[in-house]
Amino acid sequence: MKMSNMLISTLREVPAEAEIDSHKLMLRAGMIRKMAAGVYNYMPLGLKVLKKVEDIVREEMNAAGAQEFLASAIIPAELWQESGRWDAYGAEMFRLKDRGERDFCLGPTHEEVFTDIARNEIKSYKQLPLNLYQVQTKYRDERRPRFGVMRSREFVMKDAYSFDKDQKGLDISYDKMHDAYVKIFNRCGLDAKCVAADSGAIGGANSAEFMVKSEVGEDDVVFCTNCDYAANIEKATAKLEELEKEELMEAKKIATPDSRGINEVAEFLNISPKKTVKTLLYNVDGKIVAVFVRGDREVNEVKVANASNASGDIEMASHEEYIKAAGCDIGFAGPIGIKVDLILVDEEVKNMYNFVVGGNETGYHIQNVNYGRDFDGTVSDFRNVTEGDMCPDCGGKLTIARGTEVGHIFKLGTKYSESMNANFIDEGGKEKPFIMGCYGIGVTRTMASIIEQHHDENGIVWPLSVAPYHISVIPVNVKDEEQVKVANELYEQLVGMGVEALLDDRNERAGVKFKDSELMGIPMRVTVGKKIGDGEVEFKLRDGEMEVIKISDVCNIIKSEFEKNNMKLK
DSSP states (O other), rough: OOOGOOOOOOSSSSOTTOOOOHHHHHHHTEEEEETTTTTTEEEEHHHHHHHHHHHHHHHHHHHHOOEEOOSSSSHHHHHHHTTTTTTTTTSSSEEOOOOOOOOOESSSSOHHHHHHHHHHHOBGGGGSEEEEEEEEEOOOOSSSSSSSSOOSEEEEEEEEEEEESSSHHHHHEEEEEEEHHHHHHHHHOOOOEEEEEGGGGGGSSEEEEEEEEEETTTTTEEESSSSEEEETTTTOBOOOOOOOOOOOOOOEEEEEEOOOHHHHHHHHTTOGGGGGGEEEEEETTTTEEEEEEETTTBBHHHHHHHHTTTTTOEEEEHHHHHHHHHHSSSTTSSTTTTOSSSEEOOHHHHHTSSSSEEEESSEEEEEEBBBTTBBBBEEEOOOOOTTOOOOTTOOEEEEEEEEEEEEEEEEETTHHHHHHOOOEEEESOOOOEOOOEEEEHHHHHHHHHHHSSEEEETTEETTHHHHOSEEEEEESSSHHHHHHHHHHHHHHHHHTOOOOEEEOOOOHHHHHHHHHHHHHHHHHHEEEEEGGGGGGEEETTTTTTEEEEEEOOOHHHHHHHHHHHHOOOO
8 A cells, every 4th residue: 555545644642532552552543533432433544453353353263163144233122121131231231212112222242132043043953053253343331431442332342152952062162262262362462361250241150251461451360370270350269278276265245436447446456357357238139138258358249249149230238228237337237136138258257266246236346256156148259369369279379460351251051042942952852942152352452452562662563463564665765766666666566475565655754654654563664765776675673673685685584574473475
């Protein structure tokens, strides 16, 4: 492409709206332009990158045996009502009515649509297994869209759904998608790690996320420093610390005036916060749930929601609900005699001895409380992992880093097929629900994540596989006929080889052309200048040093770069 014919809209200054590196550079490089909060137009350069990421996704999905399909982005409410998610999904869903007052939504996700396709088109086990996927725009009315296309209200996503006759088949489909995702992110030049995750609103038994470590990531990811264990903090667990056994002491109520916080109570009683248990009350679908964790721990609300079978987000109990349940002011609630619908006890609390809890009386706590003797409840893991906890697999130390989710794979099971009556006829002639899997990749988020991992002070450093163009050919002086002639010849030769080349034939200073090439992240650059009289040009990799080479060697060097990146030319 000749740059004199292109829509070039690079910026020298960082736009005030930009918050993170990928957002800044996508705007400065002229890849996107904002229409509204969380809504962006893709300019020609940005669209080329987006399409290349999509192509990689398609190639690996096709190689894994999936078939591409395209669903409508406008979905009738009836499908969501069948699955029970029309009311449960929440305010993120864009809802609309047609002229006949019929309810629709702009698809935030497509489980219901694919399940509907399967129940109408797949009749027999002989048609299974089947994996359908699409690359399509999704719509979610984010409360706080930010970070450019990282969290936007309109985004491109690849979503796939597998249909199997049994769990064994689902396991095979899931593993195929896992392997395909590894290949996709490797080809995109992304260092993405697969971590255990919570299934969230999508549902299902098992799920894993592909996370990219990022200082601006929106998720905390737990990693073991000694083994391969990794999990989103919503799902992460830790090995319990072995406590020295104590003789059970008699529980007694003591006055703790003006001491309602854990640190205040611990200081007043001259004990460690680890010898206390705190109480948190939640309203879960109108029911009051009490959660008890060690005083220095934080409650994991996702784990609480799952244990409580919450239909949506949970919220803290109101002041009035707190008083009604505990009979005291906030800060003094405890497990003994509390009046709630459900009691959840973190497993760590079960193993503690002679700890302090609230006394359900303002100004009082109870010492020497023990689980099983003084109170009961549903015991499980309800706490957040913290830095330094022990790995559940090997006992090594856990560390926490920020991460961005670029892919998510789920074992849905029969969550949607049962609710929507999506069945097939098995070998014995009986109707059975499809065993389903769900597999998503945020294509636009992947694009931004590549920039987060591949940039420097001068701009983007695209991997060759997704770069909008492979090489810039830059004549230093467009008024020098010989330079222009050699540059054009090189450009035509490269295009003939199948290289996506840019010829910067603009009447601009060489420095401007160099800066634009680096800002846009073009992987290679050939500069045609005064050395052409000696048959030489300058060659530079985007993240390498400039070297003088023979004009006759240009094509061979570029072929070598393609081979290093496992890419083919014509």
